[in-house]
Amino acid sequence: MTQLKPILTHLDSIPSTPGKFKPDKSSPYNLYRLRFHPTLFPRFTLWSFFFIFFIVLLIFFSSPTNPTTGNSRRSLKNSLSPSPPLGPNWERRVRASARPRSKTGFTVLVTGAAGFVGTHVSLGLKRRGDGVLGLDNFNQYYDVGLKKARQGLLERSGIMVVEGDINDAVLLRKLFDAVAFTHVMHMAAQAGVRYAMQNPGSYVHSNIAGFVSLLEACKMANPQPSIVWASSSSVYGLNSKVPFSEKDRTDQPASLYAATKKAGEEIAHTYNHIYGLSITGLRFFTVYGPWGRPDMAYFFFTKDILRGKEIKIFETSDHGSVARDFTYVDDVVMGCLAALDTAKKSTGSGGKKKGAAQLRIYNLGNTKPVPVGRLVSILEKLLKVKAKKKVIQMPRNGDVPFTHANITLAHTELGYKPTTDLEMGLKKFVKWYVSYYGSKKKKSSW
Numbered sequence: 001m002t003q004l005k006p007i008l009t010h011l012d013s014i015p016s017t018p019g020k021f022k023p024d025k026s027s028p029y030n031l032y033r034l035r036f037h038p039t040l041f042p043r044f045t046l047w048s049f050f051f052i053f054f055i056v057l058l059i060f061f062s063s064p065t066n067p068t069t070g071n072s073r074r075s076l077k078n079s080l081s082p083s084p085p086l087g088p089n090w091e092r093r094v095r096a097s098a099r100p101r102s103k104t105g106f107t108v109l110v111t112g113a114a115g116f117v118g119t120h121v122s123l124g125l126k127r128r129g130d131g132v133l134g135l136d137n138f139n140q141y142y143d144v145g146l147k148k149a150r151q152g153l154l155e156r157s158g159i160m161v162v163e164g165d166i167n168d169a170v171l172l173r174k175l176f177d178a179v180a181f182t183h184v185m186h187m188a189a190q191a192g193v194r195y196a197m198q199n200p201g202s203y204v205h206s207n208i209a210g211f212v213s214l215l216e217a218c219k220m221a222n223p224q225p226s227i228v229w230a231s232s233s234s235v236y237g238l239n240s241k242v243p244f245s246e247k248d249r250t251d252q253p254a255s256l257y258a259a260t261k262k263a264g265e266e267i268a269h270t271y272n273h274i275y276g277l278s279i280t281g282l283r284f285f286t287v288y289g290p291w292g293r294p295d296m297a298y299f300f301f302t303k304d305i306l307r308g309k310e311i312k313i314f315e316t317s318d319h320g321s322v323a324r325d326f327t328y329v330d331d332v333v334m335g336c337l338a339a340l341d342t343a344k345k346s347t348g349s350g351g352k353k354k355g356a357a358q359l360r361i362y363n364l365g366n367t368k369p370v371p372v373g374r375l376v377s378i379l380e381k382l383l384k385v386k387a388k389k390k391v392i393q394m395p396r397n398g399d400v401p402f403t404h405a406n407i408t409l410a411h412t413e414l415g416y417k418p419t420t421d422l423e424m425g426l427k428k429f430v431k432w433y434v435s436y437y438g439s440k441k442k443k444s445s446w
């Protein structure tokens with residue numbers, strides 16, 4: 001502001017009243033006169049030069065450093081996320097991360113890789129020899145520190161996570177130019193049902209616009225990758241027929257989140273139909289486990305029980321229990337990998353369809369809905385702490401009273417067979433929670 005002041009003062013001194021200073025646009029000599037005006041122009045040119053120089057400096061130094069890539073320049077074209085540095089070193093790292101161990105291994109782009117399920121899927125793929133490149137925008141929907149810790153875990157396994165947004169078409173093109181992905185495992189999304197009432201735009205941004213942007217990149221790729229993506233059990237919405245089957249109606253979403261996931265399923269149909277992309281949607285049912293999501297009940301119940309804080313347990317309007325088909329993350333990962341393994345190739349290339357392509361949708365649940373009260377009593381036992389419970393009626397904010405998966409189709413076609421019950425899964429979660437937050441507490445008290 002102080003630097004701008006002399007410039008503004010100088011401009012103030014230029015007469016603005018018509019008649020006092022009236023450039024004659026028609027005169028070819030006008031420019032000459034202006035340029036060589038003995039008193040006015042030398043000062044104007046000097047200040048203009050300083051002004052432009054100052055703006056250039058401001059743009060150059062205001063670009064934050066990209067923690068993933070170490071690059072300090074931000075593309076002006078891309079205001080969504082730090083652009084990757086264009087350079088052989090960055091491309092080498094991208095290619096190395098995506099390179100499978102064997103010739104038959106897959107080359108997979110995992111979006112939302114720093115998220116809960118994305119991290120587990122990436123590790124699962126890497127472990128069996130596939131090449132994995134992660135992409136995540138590290139948004140602040142929940143603790144970014146937890147996402148960074150997951151990124152650290154992935155990097156220690158040789159998986160690079162590029163920091164960027166799936167809406168960034170320039171970045172996607174750079175990634176697809178650098179690597180011929182055989183598959184895309186699309187996990188990036190704005191998750192959570194209740195947050196949609198606070199920030200509806202974030203659901204449209206990631207789950208609709210972002211999905212279209214990613215499909216556009218996939219459609220243009222040559223060869224086109226096969227796509228497996230996370231839909232959600234929430235698409236069943238107000239459906240009361242149990243267990244939920246893929247054949248049931250999904251046109252009554254109870255939340256904006258559910259509506260955007262349903263929209264994703266329709267968008268997938270379009271890209272499959274027009275461009276020959278092979279697309280498999282997976283409807284996850286309340287996934288839980290180590291490195292989980294802090295906005296989910298099992299996670300914040302654990303935190304609040306340990307702090308002696310009251311927890312609110314929802315019941316239905318007729319005093320019935322609210323139940324969820326909790327599914328352990330390792331079981332979901334098995335389903336994701338099986339979906340990749342059975343995915344047929346896309347048929348198009350460079351935006352042109354060459355034939356009909358595969359389009360599938362599967363439930364990935366556990367088939368055993370558990371009342372939330374039971375979840376709390378398992379946590380009390382594992383944590384050895386009695387919870388301070390308050391039972392209240394479930395608010396109408398998008399949650400549904402129960403979820404229950406029919407997994408026959410996934411079992412028949414993917415060989416999907418969940419093996420972890422809630423007690424065993426929560427035991428693994430609590431073990432991780434105590435070691436992760438316990439060690440953080442120790443570090444911060446140093």
Ligand SMILES: NC(=O)c1ccc[n+]([C@@H]2O[C@H](COP(=O)([O-])OP(=O)(O)OC[C@H]3O[C@@H](n4cnc5c(N)ncnc54)[C@H](O)[C@@H]3O)[C@@H](O)[C@H]2O)c1
Nearest residue numbers: 112114115116117137139165166188189206230284286287
């Ligand atoms: N966890 C569950 O119980 C559950 C249930 C049903 C469906 N799902 C779906 O599974 C997927 C993974 O869920 P999760 O539990 O791991 O959630 P998560 O929030 O932990 O992971 C999503 C990741 O995507 C990233 N992301 C969001 N928008 C992005 C964008 N525009 N560009 C790039 N990255 C972006 C976030 O930073 C986050 O790290 C999501 O699609 C979610 O909707 C999850």
